């Protein structure tokens with residue numbers, strides 16, 4: 239496995255691979271890799287000749303300095319995991335390499351960036367779009383892999399690719415969960431043992447929403463879900479929303495529901511966690 243820190247070096251290698259007609263799969267990450275990330279890489283390895291993984295904790299997508307400082311980092315372990323999983327190339331640039339000058343790009347993705355994460359984390363999606371666009375320009379992948387845990391991010395990236403007429407194919411991949419249902423996230427390592435034991439309540443609540451779909455007014459389901467999670471020690475719900483999967487606009491009643499998904503964002507202590515579940519109406 240080759241590890242590059244400079245844009246010039248990785249581009250020289252990728253251009254040579256492309257000249258040989260090889261297909262490139264790309265998994266962008268911020269490191270602190272877990273089985274969720276590795277499942278993306280495994281899929282890339284299956285579907286492409288060459289798989290690239292980037293490790294870059296992107297400072298411009300954090301809207302709280304503390305969150306950036308506390309973001310877990312484990313570059314050596316990450317590289318071992320990637321090597322074992324069949325990664326061919328790691329791209330681990332510095333912030334100076336990615337952002338030699340002040341970032342001036344401003345993207346507008348309309349409504350999908352103004353709800354949920356966009357509403358609660360101002361500037362977050364612009365930071366994601368800027369770095370993903372630059373990483374795509376550098377790595378020139380045929381396919382790029384993103385987890386559905388960040389479902390709204392996935393929608394933003396699909397919109398970015400369309401807006402910018404990029405030729406990369408965006409592959410959404412299922413959420414990988416711990417045995418007790420907690421969605422895998424790099425932030426999970428920051429939970430105390432007590433918080434970790436409470437965290438599966440998030441997925442339990444998403445399943446309760448699924449069970450209640452169509453059985454009681456939708457707003458009542460959301461109210462009860464919020465009340466339950468807020469009653470648990472250290473939990474503070476930021477939002478619970480049930481939205482159309484395409485527009486990401488909240489649905490008002492189960493009768494408006496077509497393709498819908500339930501989303502939860504909350505703080506457990508000072509760790510912010512998100513999760514979501516496709517809701518099959520009528521189950």
Ligand code: PAF
Pocket residue numbers: 266267268294296299366369370388391
């Ligand atoms: O999902 C992530 O880890 C990040 O948002 C991404 C896509 C690597 C951009 O920094």
